[in-house]
Amino acid sequence: MKLIGSTTSPFARRIRIWALKNNADIQFENLDIFSPADRQVMINNNPARKIPILVDNQHTITDSNTIIRYLLNKNKLPSLSWQHENLLTTINACNDSLVEVLLCQRSGFDTHSDKLFFNLQNERIVETLSYLNNHLTDNEFNSCEYLSISLYCLLDWIYFRELIDLTPFNKLIEFHQAYNLQEVAKQTDPRI
Ligand SMILES: N[C@@H](CCC(=O)N[C@@H](CS)C(=O)NCC(=O)O)C(=O)O
Structure with a gap:
């Protein structure tokens, strides 16, 4: 493959x-x-x-x-449950909006200007991060390896691209710091 x-x-x-x-x-x-x-x-x-x-x-x-x-x-592994799928959709929504914002920045737009498109993306980014910050310790989240992987990749990419300040999301910061120590995180670091 x-x-x-x-x-x-x-x-x-x-x-x-x-x-x-x-x-x-x-x-x-x-x-x-x-x-x-x-x-x-x-x-x-x-x-x-x-x-x-x-x-x-x-x-x-x-x-x-x-x-x-x-x-x-x-690999005959269990598929994601509907709750897992919903959490993944939340992570995806945040990541997709951030990709749009980054592409707009690279196209020369001021993504902090008061425009419908930017307001919708920025609102979605903050609200999804806040939701994930509050639900990180739920069983649904912890019982799925792929959710942790996806959230880590999102957070580390936010740091890598310096997209937004994660300071208000203390649980997400702790999660990122812990995951960062894993060998798989180092092996796939986009900065290398
Ligand atoms: N829903 C897609 C999103 C993939 C995606 O946005 N990939 C970006 C790179 S991180 C891309 O190919 N962007 C090219 C573009 O938007 O033109 C997935 O989960 O694979």
């Missing part, structure tokens, strides 16, 4: 960490999705032009959510 992604993508990193923790034999192909040659590799494998993409013989699976479902199924 091959995972097409980039070292900086928080969505690709989820799958890389899951693979390391579960001894799944997945080769990693690191792309610069904005360079013409690498972009063509992404386009050839995903009409939506996003990473990550998993290639497993005749199957090409796109989107980290579908990829993890595929991997859990292939």
Whole structure:
């Protein structure tokens, strides 16, 4: 199996960490999705032009959510419960909004200006982080390895891209600090 992604993508990193923790034999192909040659590799494998993409013989699976479902199924591991799916949706919503904000910043927009699009993203980011901060110690959260992985990848990417101040979310900060000590975190650090 091959995972097409980039070292900086928080969505690709989820799958890389899951693979390391579960001894799944997945080769990693690191792309610069904005360079013409690498972009063509992404386009050839995903009409939506996003990473990550998993290639497993005749199957090409796109989107980290579908990829993890595929991997859990292939490895005969339990799928995520509906509660887990809801928490994952919350993490995804935050991460997706932050990707939009970053792309807007790179396009020269002032993402703190009082505009509907930015207000909606900024509101969603704060509210989802606040919700996750309050529910981090719930059983639903702790009983799912993939949720911890996904949350860690989101938080570490926020630090890496210096996107927002996490100071109000003390439980998220503690969680990030603890997870950072894990070998899998070091092995997939986007800064290296
Ligand atoms: N829902 C997707 C989101 C993937 C995503 O947003 N990937 C980013 C990189 S972190 C991307 O490919 N962005 C390219 C673009 O938006 O044009 C998933 O879970 O895989």
